[in-house]
Amino acid sequence: MSKDIIEPEIFLPDKFGIDNLTMEKAMTGLLSRKIDYADLYLEYVTSEALSLEEGLVKNASRNITQGVGVRAIAGDKTGYAYSDEVSLQHIQLAARTAGCIAAESGDNSIVSLNKMEKPRLDLYPLEIYPTDVPIEAKVRLLDKIDKMARSYDPRIRNVMASFTSQYKVMLIVTSEGLIIGDIQPMCRLNVTCIAESGGNRQVGSFGGGGRVEFSYFFDENRYALYTRRAAKQAIINLEAVDTPAGTMDIVLGPGWPGILLHEAIGHGLEADFNRKRTSAFTDMIGKKVASELCTVVDDGTIARRRGSINVDDEGTESRRTVLIENGILVGYLQDRLNAKLMKMPLTGNGRRESYAHSPMPRMTNTFMLQGDSSAVDIIRSVRRGLYAVSFGGGQVDITNGKFVFTASEAYLIEDGKVTTPVRGATLIGNGPDVLKKVSMVGNDLELDTGIGTCGKDGQSVPVGVGMPTIKIDGMTVGGTV
Amino acid sequence: MRNMEITIEVAQDILDKAKKKGATDGDIIIVDGRSSSVQVRLSSIDKITDSQYKTLGLRLFFGKKSAITSTSDITPESLDKLITDTCGIAKVTAHDEFAGLPLPQYSMKVRDIEVYDESVHQVTGEEMIEMAKAAESAALKYDSRITNSDGGNCSKRYAHVIYASTNNLSGEYRTSMFSISATPIASVEGLMQRDYWYSTARRFRNLDKPEDVGELAAKRTIRRLGARKIHTQQTPVVFDQETASTLLSNLCTALSGYSIYKGASFLVNMLNKQIASADVAIYDDGTIPWGIGSKPFDGEGIPSRKTVVVEKGILTNYLLDSYSARKLGLASTGNASRGAGDPPVAAPTNFYLSAGQYSPDEIIKSVESGLYVTDLIGFGFNPVTGDYSRGASGIWIEKGELTYPVEEITIAGNLKDMLMQIEMVGNDLDFRQKICSPTVKIGRLTIAGH
Structure with missing residues (x-):
């Protein structure tokens, strides 16, 4: 899934086997009621999670969610219906439900999807999406963090580290004829350390991420900084005294x-x-x-x-x-x-x-x-x-x-x-x-x-x-x- | 693309295919459902939501390695890809000698538990709108100081769960849930307060009357008007049913087998030791008919049961699924809880503090000077240490009587000490949610204010 071939306005309709005509039909159907505004929101998300504890990456998961949400607004009323099955039939059914908020019939205007736009901003132009990085590289990172945290202080007794990433393709289609989509990547690295000394047990956590590539965590040695901060916080908390009220x-x-x-x-x-x-x-x-x-x-x-x-x-x-x-x-x-x-x-x-x-x-x-x-x-x-x-x-x-x-x-x-x-x-x-x-x-x-x-x-x-x-x-x- | 109908047989087929690709064991969980909700505000419709969903989660074991995948794209091609992906991911996870499905010794007969009211399919949107309106109107009418509203709400939810595994544990069940709530806003001299009340039930006819829900919401909101801040001090604190149940919910985090074996709980090594005052008995019971947290079997197919968690103040059981149980050398308590795409966690079913002998009035009367807590905000609980510090509001108790409302204060202590200092337990237990408690009095906590 490299960015130069995925276009939300092509990928999503294609994925769900629907086309502009289908969406125009659904919108036009919605406007047979007295609706001020309506939109469709199509989404396809891949997410991945890896977690390490007791020195082992025991769990890894990969999840796919997809669906469509149909919204109608009449005055201050909102109707919303969604389905994870995306088809003309489901969109129409959702549109009918969403349209229930308006009792009177509308002016039957016809929606024509003629404003196909791309976002002007390009705030996260990634070369490689974190979800596309081989899972082995992420396992190696978590293993490294575990060793680093344990070597920070012998009182660090357990380390929990996780890496989660997400790749979201979304498309918005409005009753004003606008079609606009975006691809929104996200990832996050998190480190939690448990320190123990003479029966006193404390926890420290640190993490970070953003709409960034996997390499971000190696730039400026960020993963090492997160690890040290988590370990340090757990150790410092061993010395913590009661807080004044x-x-x-x-x-x-x-x-x-x-x-x-x-x-x-x-x-x-x-x-x-x-x-x-x-x-x-x-x-x-x-x-x-x-x-x-x-x-x-x-x-x-x-x-x-x-x-x-x-x-x-x-x-x-x-x-x-x-x-x-x-x-x-x-x-x-x-x-x-x-x-x-x-x-x-x-x-x-x-x-x-x-x-x-x-x-x-x-x-x-x-x-x-x-x-x-x-x-x-x-x-x-x-x-x-x-x-x-x-x-x-x-x-x-x-x-x-x-x-x-x-x-x-x-x-x-x-x-x-x-x-x-x-x-x-x-x-x-x-x-x-x-x-x-x-x-x-x-x-x-x-x-x-x-x-x-x-x-x-x-x-x-x-x-x-x-x-x-x-x-x-x-x-x-x-x-x- | 048309989604497939999924049955236990189809699930078994998927597991068979995975076995042909080298998986040694596996399980599948499929949840499909429908839900709808209506929100009215100032007697007109604010928002109507309607949904349908279906998710399939696949967990495969290759010896002692495992992986989990899930999808809401339920087509033959997508499922084939899912199996291949899962096999690929499992190759890179660690060998974990405790990994695996529950041992076959758990395969006892699943009891039928009442959790499904078919009227979930009959209650109409119009009825729900009327109920939401009735709840909100009752609140608005209750007192002239109720000047605004964050709405009245009514919702219903239907779910169908299928579980299948290579371990011969398989089954399915359907559940229903209804709820109604009102959130009025009261104001005096430009200062606003908001509170709410609700009713939740698996059976439609067990819902409280919308009018009663609205009226109670209004009472709870009105009593907050004119709240003041108080001085920093240590006093006895009485938790009402709602806030006391949040203490139990904090306790559940510390009781989870995962927190225990990771060393991330203040209850490590406390099994069979005194953790609470002798008046305290706590149970987890997944078999209560129509219980909000009831279900016939848990996220690994293990039949639900009643577990004594604390008896006479002694901790007798942690909350365990099969993995955390194996890690601790114990047996599962049937508390595996699981989203389709996530590994199981150990979570409560219906978790409650057993009713005591005192009426809430008697408890309040016993306090010379102290706080009656009715609302808590924030996340100030650390399960590793038991440290507890949350924002609170409530009513000040003076000479055994409720006097004026208080707010913008915190209450702080340590849950370890708080459990030991439970001095009185109320007789007002009901099962309005998954985690429930009667009114509880705790001997001494620090209140921070001025």
């Missing part, structure tokens, strides 16, 4: 701690919640929601990033959207349905997990632009606080704005110095407030290494986050002492 100053390290932005403000700025007025950020455009040091953007156009897309899953070109500019809320993240109802421009954020899901406004790569302070000065300014460099997952209640994210590697700051490692703890805050307490922003912006998966309404999509080192004046830390 209560409100204290927080310094977040660069990169992945940007998950703060994703949870605290990102979700609350997704258009669906704001149209329905269920977000804590409803009606706050133009208002101050962060300190003037904060400018936050969502950008799906950064080459090879995990959260990047040439077009979103509704065929809209990806772009950079400023969400907060110098502390003022300026933008929402839109999909087609909500942009139309809110009379706002599309932002290329209509994303879906697969053909089995209808699109929603979702983030791509969400990050804060860098400031002037050095990380050293930021840490030096804190008398007593917490320095968190790595996090597990987070979650937000978009209606009351409360959000959490959980540190997996953190240290105490005492008199301006990073000192003792502390056990994992959850940080909790209020989305519309927390960025107002940002008092220093570092000059060391980093994006995460490519590990983010965002869940919303049962749908998972790959995302990225990023941040420079920042200082937050007072946040609640869920420690035990």
Whole structure:
């Protein structure tokens, strides 16, 4: 499957034995009802997973999923039907179900698929897709990681490493006559180490990836860096002391701690919640929601990033959207349905997990632009606080704005110095407030290494986050002492 | 391309073909199903979804090497390619002396368990819309402070599972599931709160009335209004049924045979030792009629059973599939759970803390000053260490009475200690989901706030 022979607009119809006429028919059939907009989403995905534990690559799997999703929109109503069997009959059946949302008959306009387009962006032009790399090479990489992690420290007792890759071909066909497709590769390498010392058992994890080639993990010795970071985190956690409980100053390290932005403000700025007025950020455009040091953007156009897309899953070109500019809320993240109802421009954020899901406004790569302070000065300014460099997952209640994210590697700051490692703890805050307490922003912006998966309404999509080192004046830390 | 009809016989044919290509053993799992759901918002239709799917997963063993493949492209050509691919992948995986199907000793008779209500095919979209509307309206009508809604929902799901193996374990079953929920939003002085309530059942007539679901959703939402933050302190904490069940769900991760043999659990080497207070009895029972987690056999064809996990506070069983059982020198507990294209994991069926003697009121009355937790957010549980730290909201208890709502706090401790500190277990166990608990009181946890 080399890229120069696969064209989604040829490959998918061919694969499913359907043609433009079939799709025009299905669309035209849909428009016999009073439907504002309809689309078909065809998808074919190959995914592969290898995992190593106890020094053995015990499991390897290769999975193929395919299907079609049919969507109809009438006003603020959505009908969605999908099937993993793709044929004219199934598309028509799905179209009938999706069309049920509109009772009245339409104007019977005829859809002609006359806008065959290719994405203008080409953010992931890979020579060799990771799914095409021989499985033996991946086994060798995992074996190497196992040995490297175990030799890092004799207290490393077990190593779990995995390599997953995906090759997705998708095609969007709309009632406006547009046909546009994309090929979206993805891969990820993950390392988890368990360290043990005198009955004390601790875990450390690190990983990365993106829409990159297999060789990416060898460039700059990335696989070795991931391995060392995972092993180091497990070993450091052996020394960790109980985390203090209560409100204290927080310094977040660069990169992945940007998950703060994703949870605290990102979700609350997704258009669906704001149209329905269920977000804590409803009606706050133009208002101050962060300190003037904060400018936050969502950008799906950064080459090879995990959260990047040439077009979103509704065929809209990806772009950079400023969400907060110098502390003022300026933008929402839109999909087609909500942009139309809110009379706002599309932002290329209509994303879906697969053909089995209808699109929603979702983030791509969400990050804060860098400031002037050095990380050293930021840490030096804190008398007593917490320095968190790595996090597990987070979650937000978009209606009351409360959000959490959980540190997996953190240290105490005492008199301006990073000192003792502390056990994992959850940080909790209020989305519309927390960025107002940002008092220093570092000059060391980093994006995460490519590990983010965002869940919303049962749908998972790959995302990225990023941040420079920042200082937050007072946040609640869920420690035990 | 037309998809094939798949039966146990067709599955056996595929396994025979694989054997001709050198596979020594193998199994197949096929899941096909249909589901539909309706979402209404402010009494009008928001979204209707309808789906059908079919996936076939093939696992092959070549001696002690194995590979797994799956596809939703179920045509003769695609299946032939699947067999060839699986054989190719298996060549590069490691020799694992514990690999293999369950031993034939497990081939006991599969019991018929009630999990399938045929009315899943009769309930219409219109009925579902009416139910979703009824649930949402009941919430909207309940109190003038309910000012908005994230919708009312009704869904149904049908699935048909076929399992076949070269080990003479084979079978099939059908399941149904219905659910209804409402998510109202309340506001006072511009500050909003959201909560929800739901009912899930395998049998249509076991669903709660939509009106009751909506009303309870509204009550849960209203009681959050005016929530405040409290000071950092250590107090007793009462978990309601919903939040207590999340503690059990955390416990399941640590009980999985895979976590145990990998050394990734705080329960390593704890079998037959005290892990919880003497009042605690925990079971996993895949045979409960109409249970949300019930099924006739697990992902490896082993019949479901009832397993005593904790009795009088003593850990008596881990949750095991055949692989993790062999690794630990134990017998499978029939807890193999499996997506078609993934290796089995050990996961609960119906997993519950046995009801105790106290009413929820008595439990709350016993607390001089403490927290009644009704909602938790975040993923702050580490199964390796037991460290626990999550965002919480709930109601403050003062002198045995529920007083004002609280939010933007965390509760933290270690699950190891929390289990030992279970001081009271409620009598309010019901089986509304796979993992269930009555109200539970834990002696002391750290609350972080101001």
